[in-house]
Amino acid sequence: MQRTSPRACLARKVSAALLFAALPIAAVAQTAAPAAAPVNLGIVSFLTGPAAGPFGIPGRNSAEIMIEMLNAGKVPAPYATVGLAGAKITPKYVDEAGSTANQVTEFRNLVQRDGMNAIVGYISSGNCLAVAPVAEELKALTVFWDCGTPRIFEERPLKYVFRATPHATMDNVAAARYVLKKFPDLASFSGINQNYAWGQDSWRDFVAAMKALAPKATVDKELLPKLFAGEFGAEISALLTTNSKVVHSSFWNGDLESFIVQSSARGLPARSTMVYTAGETAMFRLGAKIPDGTIIGARGPHGVMAPDTPLNKWFRQVYEDRFATAPTYPAYHMAQSILGLKSAWEKAAAAKGGQQPAIDDVIKAFEGLEFEGPSARIRMAIGNGHQGIADIAYGSFRFNKAENKAEIVDIVRYPAECVNPPANMTSTAWLEAGMPGAKCN
């Protein structure tokens, strides 16, 4: 260690201490802003990175347009009131890219520094799982809008966290039901899923659902290439050696698009029908490159599978006018999450005679709430009233050459109770028990 004159040392330490001391003062000055009429809403979504294009940006755009229209009071009934019970919404957008440590830090910043009244956020299931305990600790009303893992409310009950978007179990249960409708005598099937939580969970749920619905069908090939592998030559070769009539895949983004192109070039679709549970995000980008007959899901009855209601027509119109592209399912997930928050907020306000409700009132109103989303009626029926369930639709892809347009035909809509576990069961237990109590008519 170098020899040091104590005086210089002291001066350095004092300046360092001053620097530290200045931080909290600056921060206090920042938080002291008046929190009057507008409701501050933190919106967290992938704005950069590989998940930004297919999920993050459509979600963010949907939030932008929904908040703008709500503030202007232009959303059709039953959402025609301004903002949240008359209070305008001030959004703050935050990027979801970065480690979970960053996300937890930014979540704390949103609540404790920026004074957000509520947060609508998170696409990554890992981020949802990491943020949930912090939301509880900070008592911050948080609506997860896109993450799919059923673990959120199944590991422990949560008070401040809600998820209007149904979890991923129904994607794969409905996929299994649709597959068996198309191939009632299916002898065997295969799967190709990314080797990370989403892919593993999707495949596990699909296999469990198939086991319950068609006990005789066997699993041929179970392929788990790594996330963002981009090149699937070996996997396609392996799939070509099977007799599987059906191949399940929860691929998304780049992996989804490269797999569709590479497997078509090698003739896989001629032997096996592909089932893409999240295929809808790619259908307009790839168009004619997707083989006709491919089974496509949209994590709900979203996009072109959405029903022809006034709210949906309005949503598609304003979204297309602004962003020159049709809204895909992440846009619907965001819209229904914001509308769920609005419904809860206004129910709580109505109970207080139209006054702005406290967060605890909103939470009480949100539990077990039923409300209309652009594509489906959502019921906060499971997870102690914190987890939404809704109908889901599956269909088959067809490229309409005459109109040069990607279409989905043979759409089958499954009621929420047909594809979701009941309130008193975890999704894994429900699937393993053979889906008792599923009501499909």
Next chain:
Amino acid sequence: MTGLRILLGAAILGGLGAAAPFTPLWLISLVTLAMSTGLVVCGLIILWRGGLVPFGQALFFATGAYTVALSGRWFGVTDAFLLIALAVIMAVLVAFVVGFLLAQYREIFFAMLSLALSMILYGVLVKSETLGSTDGINVAQASFFGMMPRGPGYTFALFWLALGMVFAAWVGVSAYLGSVAGQLAGAIRDNEIRVEYLGISVTRLVHLKLTISAALAGAGGALAALSISHVDPQMAYWTTSGGFVFVTILAGAASVPAAFLGALLFEIVRTIAVALLPGGWQLILGSVLLLTILFVPEGLGSLMIRKRVTVSGREAA
């Protein structure tokens, strides 16, 4: 290290600890997290001085973090001090084993081999569905000597714990860097053969340095796990290691306190960048690193050291 410096350090950290209740909570958790990075960077400095840049320090960081998460989940350990001790022991064990291999290599080979080892851990974690795969698992809230503070109290307790760890690391690492083994780092970087001729095994010395740095990384990982309440395989990913190297470049290897100031500065710059430019905050971070390399190539710590040398230059001569 003089007694006066230790006293001063203790006074400053004690002052920070006392100021905590008057500081916004978000800033406290931010500083706690920055201190966990600072601990890892402290360990990197030890290697850095010997000319070794590990691009896989996340291996020990993640080992520490998962030790905390799994000790709580499987064995019901909740005491924060015990959890941190376990994390350090596990990280040291891992470093001791892989050290036999790693200590044979230098420069880019050392960097790449350490990176490869951390990516192996990443791969194993991602494939383990029982460990939550990429989604990771939650960490139960810890207790402190049987007390279970909740809410803001927990944030304060973690912050004070972090300050204690920073103090211990600062004193310990400074003492090590001042010791013969620590001073030999520069000699290893300049000319290994000469060090061997002095009758010292360079391989064993590098092995020791690696183990010490792993202990610090394990402690940092444990603190991060407690402070985030969640662990995931991203903690073992190379970008995490890259982040530690980034902070070490920012801080420089010249001074131990600079490691913590650098980590704090990095976290503050990142959080401001995210707030200012939601769609392009990485640009700001990259520019900061670029400017640091251009104008302060020896890191922030060198600014303090340079001043110290000019003041005490006559004395030293």
